[in-house]
Amino acid sequence: MQDNWKAAVEVARNRAARLRAKYYGQEQDGYKPVKVEARTEDAEAYLRRMSGQPQAPSREHRLSAILGRIEAGRRWIRPQEIGFNDASVIIRRIYQADLTAQEREFSLQPGVGEIFEDIIRYFIGDPESPIPLTKGLFLYGANGVGKSYMLKMFKRFCDVIPIPQMQFQIAQTKEILQAVSDASNLKALNPYKSGGLLLDDLGEEKALKKIYGEAENPMDMLISARYERFIDHGTLTHFTSNLVPEELTRYGTRIYERLNEMTTFISVPGRSYRFDDPVDFEDLPHDPETEKEN
Numbered sequence: 001m002q003d004n005w006k007a008a009v010e011v012a013r014n015r016a017a018r019l020r021a022k023y024y025g026q027e028q029d030g031y032k033p034v035k036v037e038a039r040t041e042d043a044e045a046y047l048r049r050m051s052g053q054p055q056a057p058s059r060e061h062r063l064s065a066i067l068g069r070i071e072a073g074r075r076w077i078r079p080q081e082i083g084f085n086d087a088s089v090i091i092r093r094i095y096q097a098d099l100t101a102q103e104r105e106f107s108l109q110p111g112v113g114e115i116f117e118d119i120i121r122y123f124i125g126d127p128e129s130p131i132p133l134t135k136g137l138f139l140y141g142a143n144g145v146g147k148s149y150m151l152k153m154f155k156r157f158c159d160v161i162p163i164p165q166m167q168f169q170i171a172q173t174k175e176i177l178q179a180v181s182d183a184s185n186l187k188a189l190n191p192y193k194s195g196g197l198l199l200d201d202l203g204e205e206k207a208l209k210k211i212y213g214e215a216e217n218p219m220d221m222l223i224s225a226r227y228e229r230f231i232d233h234g235t236l237t238h239f240t241s242n243l244v245p246e247e248l249t250r251y252g253t254r255i256y257e258r259l260n261e262m263t264t265f266i267s268v269p270g271r272s273y274r275f276d277d278p279v280d281f282e283d284l285p286h287d288p289e290t291e292k293e294n
Helices: 002-024 041-051 059-075 084-100 113-124 147-160 173-183 186-192 218-233 245-251 253-262 288-293
Strands: 136-140 169-172 197-202 209-211 214-216 237-241 263-267
Touching: 084 113, 084 147, 113 147, 136 147, 147 169, 147 197, 147 237, 169 173, 173 186, 173 197, 173 218, 186 218, 197 218, 218 237, 218 245, 218 253, 237 263, 245 253, 253 263
Parallel strands: 136 237, 136 263, 169 197, 197 237
Antiparallel strands: 209 214
16 A cells, blocks of 8 residues: 555656646756746646636647648638539530520530630639649630630639639720720729739730820739739639730730749630631731731
């Protein structure tokens, strides 16, 4: 019995020593009074917990939480909203419903099927999407191959499911610049600076506008503003254009680099849907004067 008592005392003494080391940083044995000012963060948290006061997170926990928020903000991970097979059925039905009114059938040109499937995976947030989920889309290709129409159908897709994080508005670049010109004020750009947005037909607009007698480039300013929203909040901007990426340097190297950072360039091949007998634009004769104007 006496041996058991001694063992119990020894256990108690060892426990007291461990607690002193944890809560007061004093590793010596014994029951001497401790210095209150020497209490560690663990001791303060323990006392708050015992008294019912809100607990302050430990340094390690707080640091981990901060780093986690930084990482989450950088990656902007979103959950998958719907399965790929169901999404495929829905988007095809959306296409067909729209095309029926035009007495047309849904079909994809050679080389577009894989792109179409990749974009489905992108919009539903499929982790296996080959297109980065955190960037916008930049679809480029010849006139009439269906770039703008494809994204208009996917806008309807995001609205009808719905997928709030991927919903976006559509604005023609020419219309934006016309609004700036009519207002003679760059404040006309403000409605386009936040929220998801498709800037349709980038490159079709005239670059410079006269604002109070000074030549300004509204599209440069708008892209820069949306780039800042992309960096700070993950706001997505999509684009369609007849320009290949290398031609975007007309907006300057800085804008080209920002477009490259905030979007994924995707070439959409094919022949124009705007003719009864589809025509490949590479086969059409070129008018140097027309190209010069564009």
